[in-house]
Amino acid sequence: ITPPGGSPGSSASTAAPAVRLPPPVRLGFDxxxxxxxFxxxxRAELVWQHDGSRYEARQEVSAFLVGTRSQSSVGQVTPQGLxxxxxxxRSRSEQAAHFDHAQKxxxxxxxxxxxxxxxxxQDRLSVFIQLGALLAADPGRFVPGTQITLTTVSARSADRWTFSVEGQETLDLPAGPTPALKLQRLPRRDYDQKAELWLAPALGYxxxxxxxxxxxxxxxxxxLRSSGPP
Structure with missing residues (x-):
């Protein structure tokens, strides 16, 4: 975590961050x-569940002609988060990444x-929840311009992803007007995926x-279209 104008090697970025995980929920999206x-x-659905020691997240996108793509992440809950x-x-077939923390x-x-x-x-699903848990624990720390860098693992490789805090917006969503904090991934290479996400304080970020x-x-x-119990 690097404050605006700071360097990634500063003590502020290396201290173990506190987290506050959101409660279990099922989110529906258009x-x-x-x-x-084409x-x-x-429609998409994100189901987030945890019991304080273990977690499971699942996201599924289903579209006519395009088919269904699902991602899932399971693991432990630690004082530092997920x-x-x-x-x-999984789309046509499943590919998976296995995290061996003992062997690093x-x-x-x-x-x-x-x-x-x-x-x-983190992986490409847990990263969004981990970011929100960091923000929920100390919202005042993440002023616009703050950068958060995490190793992010796909089903085939790992990369360093840096997100920049952009600022507060009120979104006009199918679920209604929703205040949210925008973060944006800063691509390192021309072929990198661009990721923008808006995290809502009312839903535990x-x-x-x-x-x-x-x-x-x-x-x-x-x-977001709906939210309810998982």
């Missing part, structure tokens, strides 16, 4: 997207090269809008 220049509409053990990504490495079912596993590493844009222009824009 989705607008584009895949290979516009589509879809510690993933397995991340799975991630292995992949796709037989891609192992990756080093550093402290605080869970995402109420997620917009993912690929380098080729494909995108998916998830906007």
């Amino acid at each position: 989705v607008n997207g584009q895949a290979k220049k 516009d589509y509409k879809a 510690q993933p053990e397995r991340f799975a990504d 490495r991630v292995t992949f079912s796709a037989n891609t090269p192992n990756a080093a596993l550093g402290a605080g590493a 869970l995402p109420v809008r997620i917009r993912l844009t690929q380098a080729n222009g494909d995108f998916a824009d998830l906007r």
